[in-house]
Amino acid sequence: MRNAFILLFCLIAAVCGSAKAADAEFGAQLRGMRPPVPAPSQTAGADAPAGQISAALSRADICGADGAALAAAREQRRQKGLKAIEREIRPKFAALVKKYSLPEPDKDDYVNSAMTSISFTRPYAFNIKLAKEALAAFVRVIEDAVLRHVALPDYSKIQSILTAQINMEPCLAAADKAELVRRVKLTKLVKPSQYISDYVMTSGDLWPLIPLATQDQAINVSYKDMGGAENPNIERDQSLIVMYPGLFLSESRGRDASVHIDFILAHETAHSIDSERFPGLYTRYTDCMKTRYRQNFKVWDEVLADYWADAVVAQIIAADPSSDKLAYLRKSYEIICGTTGENDAISNIITTAEHPSGNYRIENVLGGNPEILKNLGFQNAPASACRP
Numbered sequence: 001m002r003n004a005f006i007l008l009f010c011l012i013a014a015v016c017g018s019a020k021a022a023d024a025e026f027g028a029q030l031r032g033m034r035p036p037v038p039a040p041s042q043t044a045g046a047d048a049p050a051g052q053i054s055a056a057l058s059r060a061d062i063c064g065a066d067g068a069a070l071a072a073a074r075e076q077r078r079q080k081g082l083k084a085i086e087r088e089i090r091p092k093f094a095a096l097v098k099k100y101s102l103p104e105p106d107k108d109d110y111v112n113s114a115m116t117s118i119s120f121t122r123p124y125a126f127n128i129k130l131a132k133e134a135l136a137a138f139v140r141v142i143e144d145a146v147l148r149h150v151a152l153p154d155y156s157k158i159q160s161i162l163t164a165q166i167n168m169e170p171c172l173a174a175a176d177k178a179e180l181v182r183r184v185k186l187t188k189l190v191k192p193s194q195y196i197s198d199y200v201m202t203s204g205d206l207w208p209l210i211p212l213a214t215q216d217q218a219i220n221v222s223y224k225d226m227g228g229a230e231n232p233n234i235e236r237d238q239s240l241i242v243m244y245p246g247l248f249l250s251e252s253r254g255r256d257a258s259v260h261i262d263f264i265l266a267h268e269t270a271h272s273i274d275s276e277r278f279p280g281l282y283t284r285y286t287d288c289m290k291t292r293y294r295q296n297f298k299v300w301d302e303v304l305a306d307y308w309a310d311a312v313v314a315q316i317i318a319a320d321p322s323s324d325k326l327a328y329l330r331k332s333y334e335i336i337c338g339t340t341g342e343n344d345a346i347s348n349i350i351t352t353a354e355h356p357s358g359n360y361r362i363e364n365v366l367g368g369n370p371e372i373l374k375n376l377g378f379q380n381a382p383a384s385a386c387r388p
């Protein structure tokens with residue numbers, strides 16, 4: 001009878017309300033129930049089929065036994081992709097070097113040195129308008145070459161899944177949901193050349209973009225970051241997602257050209273509604289996570305961005321029953337495999353760290369999403385998620 005009462009209390013309280021009390025209880029259950037994490041050699045590694053996993057989601061399920069190796073392999077593919085594309089873009093870069101009267105680029109680092117020379121060559125070094133024009137021209141060459149091989153994803157699909165997930169949250173107030181949905185809808189996906197041409201206003205914002213052109217990343221730039229009301233091309237509260245073409249360089253071409261970029265796009269979009277932009281809105285969620293996993297962060301925005309992104313990914317894999325869901329997740333999350341930020345172990349005292357590690361993001365945030373666990377066929381999926 002007492003057990004039934006506790007369970008009922010957990011179910012009610014863990015949905016909304018006093019998440020802290022409910023999660024102290026849940027935490028005790030979890031610590032008692034959670035099976036020990038198997039040694040890497042026994043975990044479901046890169047070749048284990050989906051459906052064999054019955055314990056909690058572990059880093060190794062997604063990243064294989066060595067997450068750092070997976071991230072290193074991805075980086076190697078990016079460099080190989082850059083080499084391949086260099087042959088294609090070099091004549092066009094050479095024409096731009098001539099057009100803009102830039103010094104001859106370094107032969108071994110042609111792409112980056114051609115773009116970097118803009119920052120120290122007159123008149124560009126002191127004329128933001130001309131510098132933007134020159135850099136955007138180079139970046140457009142890279143974009144065009146990359147996007148001939150890989151299509152950009154359908155961004156409106158990501159936005160509409162995310163807004164549906166916001167509206168389905170059981171604990172958020174209607175006014176808060178409306179504001180989060182408004183921010184998501186205001187968020188715009190732009191290519192880096194467009195970002196440079198239309199939105200960058202100062203050299204201080206322009207030069208750091210040079211090395212990013214070939215890097216494996218996307219960023220969310222806030223209204224404030226872009227100068228706020230002083231920037232004529234941006235709407236109030238609008239954020240931009242800039243997807244650098246280097247993201248696609250790590251994708252092998254031809255036979256296996258699939259790009260699992262939904263997670264990255266959803267994560268970046270969720271930064272438009274994270275705990276930095278909405279301080280105070282996510283206390284219920286962060287309190288619950290702190291209690292459940294015994295870990296605190298100075299900044300929770302990366303965890304919040306993952307919370308929403310994982311909810312989007314769960315909908316995407318659920319929508320295709322025939323898909324190999326685990327393979328999809330591995331491809332989507334490999335970019336965070338091997339990233340560090342705090343110690344791997346879940347410690348017994350609440351510790352404070354700057355950023356969550358890939359392990360935390362996979363095991364606690366992705367692994368704390370009941371829809372993801374259900375889709376992967378987990379037997380012991382926790383009944384309730386921490387919710388904002």
Ligand SMILES: [Zn+2]
Binds near residue numbers: 302
């Ligand atoms: Zn992020």
